[in-house]
Amino acid sequence: MVQRATAEQAQRKMATRAAFGVTLAELAGEGLDVVAVDADLSGSTTTKKFADADAAYAGRLFNTGIAEQNMIDVAAGLALTGKVAFTGSFAVFGTGRVYDQIRNTVCYSDLNVKIAPTHAGVSVGPDGGSHQMLEDISLMRGLPRMRVLVPADYAAARAALRVAARTPGPVYVRMGRASVPSVYAPDVQLELGRAYVLREGTDVAIVACGVEVEQALKAADALEARGVSAEVIDAFSIKPLDADTIVASARKTGRVVVAEEHSVIGGLGSAVAEALACACPTPMRFVGMDDCFGKSGEFEELMSYFGLDDAAIVEAVESIMA
The missing domain is CATH 3.40.50.970 (Thiamin diphosphate (ThDP)-binding fold, Pyr/PP domains)
Structure with a gap:
């Protein structure tokens, strides 16, 4: 790691x-x-x-x-x-x-x-x-x-x-x-084509990018208190995507939730779904902007309003667990 x-x-x-x-x-x-x-x-x-x-x-x-x-x-x-x-x-x-x-x-x-x-x-x-x-x-x-x-x-x-x-x-x-x-140490070195497992888990994989990575880690803490073991992956490189790391996590957990501060159409969720469809078809949920434009407001307000925060990720995990 x-x-x-x-x-x-x-x-x-x-x-x-x-x-x-x-x-x-x-x-x-x-x-x-x-x-x-x-x-x-x-x-x-x-x-x-x-x-x-x-x-x-x-x-x-x-x-x-x-x-x-x-x-x-x-x-x-x-x-x-x-x-x-x-x-x-x-x-x-x-x-x-x-x-x-x-x-x-x-x-x-x-x-x-x-x-x-x-x-x-x-x-x-x-x-x-x-x-x-x-x-x-x-x-x-x-x-x-x-x-x-x-x-x-x-x-x-x-x-x-x-x-x-x-x-x-x-x-x-x-x-x-x-x-x-901050998610990473100040002098962290990242690589093109790599995804990073920031927290290991066995029940569900949360694949996130950008500001959603910190939200995914917060969600994993909340889920642990509810008895759910969540693996958190930072898909830092969306193209090329580290399909091997994501597929391995999907095979281990059997469930995948993707979180991105972007439309659910064509972004990280689409990239992950494409990779899993070829190698390991897996039940999925998507946390992102649901085919809509944004609104004026403070960042934290908008994250909550559009269902992009840690609570929305927890809800998506509970949905897929059910």
Whole structure:
């Protein structure tokens, strides 16, 4: 197992987006030729911290203004000159508004561009349904040559950005706005194509990604008090998916619940169902956005309102156990 956060570390809340700029600066300091291209949101996405970290990095951040399609094309051009190009913006703009450019410029040509938007999912909160991107994993995992990483916390986001930077070709890293508890130790190292068993169990497997990982761990604690042994898996890498780890858990437990802060259509739940349908058909339940748009509200309120919190995971487990 990978190293988990200590009880003291787990109390420290940070947003996954906070890892973006500082990690780019670290990578540049290690000699990697990284650049960032942002669409007038460098303060919110934190790419500005990359430019501010060292005077030598100021020329590596390019602001295209509110022109997201151009942002992707500029990043593609920089990749063609040998740079490791990261793009910023909010997820609703950084994937939805630019899908054609990602598909036909980045993926079709297999360019070394990393799509790394922030403010994904309902964690955008008060910005409301128009800005809460809930289809991005589906969009990105459907693209040939694209890899998809969804970190659970700040440490995992740092690890994901490092994996993306050192993986040739297109990579999608999904980050959020809300501050979330720490799941992993600060210096954790994660791998492309790996899922991580964070808690072993025998009665049900809870496969989660992103902010749902911490909710799944809370649910497992509540279930233990009710006599249910839940295994918790962080499907950090949704594409490629670690089907072996998930299938092994499904065979052991006989039941699978998938939790994601994303539509239940086309995301992690679909990926897990596809893997199990081929290798180990298993009873499943899905915790996620049920084919709907979000609403304006605080992050915790929305998690409860849309049935994405630990209580919803417990309910799904009790349903499948029945």
